[in-house]
Amino acid sequence: MRDAIAVEALKARRSRLPWLSAAAFAVATLVGAMFMFILQDPDRARSMGLLGTKAALTGGTADWTGYFSLLAQTTAVGGTLIFGIILVWTFGREFSDHTAKDLLSLPTSRTAIVAAKFVVTGFWCLLLTGETFVLGLIAGVVLRLPSWSASAAGQGLGRLIITAVMSWLLVSILALAASVGRGYLPAVGVMFLMVFLAQIVAALGYGHVFPWSVPGVFSGLSGPDRPAVGPVGFVLVAVVGAAGIGATLGWWRNADQSR
Numbered sequence: 595m596r597d598a599i600a601v602e603a604l605k606a607r608r609s610r611l612p613w614l615s616a617a618a619f620a621v622a623t624l625v626g627a628m629f630m631f632i633l634q635d636p637d638r639a640r641s642m643g644l645l646g647t648k649a650a651l652t653g654g655t656a657d658w659t660g661y662f663s664l665l666a667q668t669t670a671v672g673g674t675l676i677f678g679i680i681l682v683w684t685f686g687r688e689f690s691d692h693t694a695k696d697l698l699s700l701p702t703s704r705t706a707i708v709a710a711k712f713v714v715t716g717f718w719c720l721l722l723t724g725e726t727f728v729l730g731l732i733a734g735v736v737l738r739l740p741s742w743s744a745s746a747a748g749q750g751l752g753r754l755i756i757t758a759v760m761s762w763l764l765v766s767i768l769a770l771a772a773s774v775g776r777g778y779l780p781a782v783g784v785m786f787l788m789v790f791l792a793q794i795v796a797a798l799g800y801g802h803v804f805p806w807s808v809p810g811v812f813s814g815l816s817g818p819d820r821p822a823v824g825p826v827g828f829v830l831v832a833v834v835g836a837a838g839i840g841a842t843l844g845w846w847r848n849a850d851q852s853r
Contacts, residue, residue: 597702602714606684611680612718616722619726623725626664630664656737657741658742659750666753666754666814667810667814669757670815671815673762674764674785674789674792678785680715681715681768682771682778684769685781709843719758763831765838767841770845796810803827805827805830805831805834
């Protein structure tokens with residue numbers, strides 16, 4: 595297992611995707627900082643050309659609590675897209691590069707290989723979440739956001755991590771889609787379907803019980819007028835994550851790998 599993790603980590607380190615994913619989360623964090631800057635003084639933002647003359651931003655406050663909430667919402671959206679791409683690349687590349695059969699001929703169990711992929715991607719996504727929080731702290735200090743407290747920072751970090759973990763669990767089915775589809779495209783199609791359904795169900799007011807909408811609702815993306823996420827929503831997320839990981843392990847263990 596240790597060797598399998600080392601190999602998967604080496605594959606990730608030699609690719610450009612870690613840098614691209616880190617850049618994507620950095621840009622998203624800076625965009626959130628720009629929103630805070632605009633909310634601090636809309637007239638100043640208009641004079642600088644950051645906001646249209648008749649435009650206005652609503653639904654947020656220019657303080658630490660509002661910024662941490664915005665970072666969690668960014669992670670909920672980025673979790674489905676960026677985390678999803680990471681899972682699709684990690685599993686789909688073995689088939690697109692025609693290395694799956696060679697990989698499985700090694701004296702390492704299929705279970706260890708798949709588990710290593712999930713461990714590396716999980717740690718990868720956790721690092722991206724940490725990057726978001728650290729950059730958010732730096733941006734908040736530069737903007738001199740009010741209402742700082744250790745309690746607010748702790749709650750913000752907790753919400754950020756929970757949102758990221760749920761997002762990673764939910765995109766685990768993309769690993770199965772990339773494996774069964776033997777490449778990137780089928781999994782990308784499933785990812786787009788997930789995003790579409792999550793938006794539709796959340797708009798209908800049932801996002802708190804639809805697993806792929808739960809991270810967004812939990813982060814506050816759907817607004818305060820929507821039902822809060824309860825135990826049922828969290829359990830459904832855990833069930834989907836366990837099913838995705840378990841089904842992927844089962845498929846790699848039992849499927850014929852002819853190419």
